[in-house]
Amino acid sequence: MKNLEIINTYLRKYKIESVFPEEVQHLLSLDNFAEGEVICSQGQLAKNLYILVEGKIKVYTTSAEGRTLILSFKNPVEIIGDIEYIRGIDIINTVEAVSAVSMISVPYAVLKKYAKDHAPLLNFLLDIITEKFQLKNSSLTFNLFYPVEVRLASYLLSVSSQEMESPDGEKGSMVHIRDAANLIGTSYRHVNRVIQKFLADGLIERQRGSIYVKSREGLKRLAGDNIYE
Amino acid sequence: MKNLEIINTYLRKYKIESVFPEEVQHLLSLDNFAEGEVICSQGQLAKNLYILVEGKIKVYTTSAEGRTLILSFKNPVEIIGDIEYIRGIDIINTVEAVSAVSMISVPYAVLKKYAKDHAPLLNFLLDIITEKFQLKNSSLTFNLFYPVEVRLASYLLSVSSQEMESPDGEKGSMVHIRDAANLIGTSYRHVNRVIQKFLADGLIERQRGSIYVKSREGLKRLAGDNIYE
DNA sequence: GATAGGAAAGGACATATGTCCTAAAAATCA
DNA sequence: TGATTTTTAGGACATATGTCCTTTCCTATC
Incomplete structure (x- = not known):
């Protein structure tokens, strides 16, 4: 099975076929990560939006003194790099594969060009990010x-x-x-x-x-x- | 000066004239609150999206045991009720006027009808919410x-x-x-x-x-x- | 100006949590 | 298998923070 087919299967599975406009669909790629592999690192330049479609990841941050704080474990569907995309900032937290992981990825440049005002994507992001916000809000107070x-x-x-x-x-x-x-x-x-x-x-x-x-x-x-x- | 004019002045001042489509612009209203007045309360049904345009507000939450935690003080421009609008949930935190406060308000129903896919609004919300998220993220880790x-x-x-x-x-x-x-x-x-x-x-x-x-x-x-x- | 009431500051003690080190257990390797 | 190394569990003590209560200071009121 070709990558494109696999990608489409996932998009259908999670009912997010309409999130990306036509032009972007062709430019999606599928990235696989082994258990323990780092997907992106705090402080680095962010380039891609990732959608976790298979496996489990761990999001954590490291303090100046070297202490580690795990922020969350995530299962599909989850988005990585959304905040960074919108705010145009470096990667906030480190993300690591806890099991074998598959992620669909799209370069920011592609999104900016073809999907800046694509309402389905914007609504999708809003949905995911508000959920993240709420979760973070409760952990803070808790x-x-x-x-x-x-x-x-x-x-x-x-x-x-x-x-x-x-x-x-x-x-x-x-x-x-x-x-x-x-x-x-x-x-x-x-x-x-x-x-x-x-x-x-x-x-x-x-x-x-x-x-x-x-x-x-x-x-x-x-x-x-x-x-x- | 009529309310509508005042509202337009604020929209211009904060460069958010294009956030709402025409149909919605007419349905914006201006709500004023006195110092100490509660603008919305944790647990209540959320009905309006508010934009803080004047004054200072305090956002806080109360635990089951009655302890209070201040989450933030906010100055203009800030949005209240955004998370609740998108997720369709009750009000998360209590918001109180610290000084005399003016807020532009829009009923959710109006937004749902006329601005559900209005990209400028969606982008505006994304911008505000990701900023909130980042702030919350840092306070958590901090x-x-x-x-x-x-x-x-x-x-x-x-x-x-x-x-x-x-x-x-x-x-x-x-x-x-x-x-x-x-x-x-x-x-x-x-x-x-x-x-x-x-x-x-x-x-x-x-x-x-x-x-x-x-x-x-x-x-x-x-x-x-x-x-x- | 003296006084009562209320808010702010601080004392005393209990509990929660951190740091550093040691003991015990498991894994690795010769 | 035995020795060595690594990982996990727990002891001892220090520090951070919470609770409750007392004292101090302001302010309004007569």
């Missing part, structure tokens, strides 16, 4: 209002339910402790402390760097209704 | 990476420089301590502690609930380059 214990409970709930949906089988709701710490914005050490508490209460089990959820009910009690998003 | 001392220094820098620009005269760079605490997401008590430190170092002066900046240089040293936005 992080400032609640302690790590609540945030971790909430994160475990959100991740474990998502994993359920994907046909991952036994590995099911495994969560890497280091990821959790970086996502919540706290130290590995402190997450470990909280984990001990959860363990003592029989809410989770631990296995070599990973957690899996035993009692969603118990976690819900801790998290209140404050599930991520 | 809040998670740095302690209150750094955040307060950074906030004081950002506010005092903005105030300079406005012709406020002597009151210049006065900052309310309670506002600062709520914006930074910490307790009044703790901000007070940090203030004592700043006072001891001669960075600021205090006067009955307000701070004013004495040494931007000193604060900069504390904040690193991490000025808000």
Whole structure:
């Protein structure tokens, strides 16, 4: 199967065939990334708009002091490079493939030439970006209002339910402790402390760097209704 | 001067005459709010898109437990209700007039009918929303990476420089301590502690609930380059 | 001007979180 | 298999921040 066909299959699958005008459709390309590969790096010049159509990615930022903060994990459909396209700025956050990943990409130049005023694209971007905004808004308030214990409970709930949906089988709701710490914005050490508490209460089990959820009910009690998003 | 004329003056002033199509222009109205008045409340049904054209507003959210977090202060031009319009959701945050405020308002119904695919409006919204997103993104990372001392220094820098620009005269760079605490997401008590430190170092002066900046240089040293936005 | 009421500042203590280091466990390699 | 290295878990202590309460200072009022 040719790339163009694959691309069209994805566009149909996610019902975004009409997002790009004719002239642009031919100029879409399909980029594949291996697990662990960096898709784009904070601070670099942004050139392409990407649409995640297959696999899972991780978006994170690194502080001047070298600390890492995971901003989100994303599954299809998701857009990367949208903010940078519109604002004309360098890449804000680093994006890395967590599994094998396929992305449809379009150069900014093409979009600027053929799709600057293409309402379907603009509406699509608005939709995606407002969703991102809302998510970011809730994480901000959530992080400032609640302690790590609540945030971790909430994160475990959100991740474990998502994993359920994907046909991952036994590995099911495994969560890497280091990821959790970086996502919540706290130290590995402190997450470990909280984990001990959860363990003592029989809410989770631990296995070599990973957690899996035993009692969603118990976690819900801790998290209140404050599930991520 | 008729409202319509005033509205047109503002549209010209902020160079957004072409954002709305003809049919919508006639349906714009001008709403005025007194200092302290609530413009829209978290959780309510959203009905209008607002454009802030005069005065200063405060956007904040309240947690289930009743704690308040100030998300931002905004000056013209700013849009309120954009996310809600696009996503079709209830109002996310409460917005309150800090000074006397004028806003141009348009019912969602009008926009949906006449401007759903009006590229200038869509591009305008994209511009505003991506800016908001970026700001929120930086506050999130900033809040998670740095302690209150750094955040307060950074906030004081950002506010005092903005105030300079406005012709406020002597009151210049006065900052309310309670506002600062709520914006930074910490307790009044703790901000007070940090203030004592700043006072001891001669960075600021205090006067009955307000701070004013004495040494931007000193604060900069504390904040690193991490000025808000 | 004296006084009551309310807002602002600060003290004392508890809790949350970070840093640094050590112990335990697993993985790697000879 | 045993030794070495790497990764993970946890201990000890320091710092950051929250809560509650007391004190201090302003301001309005008579």
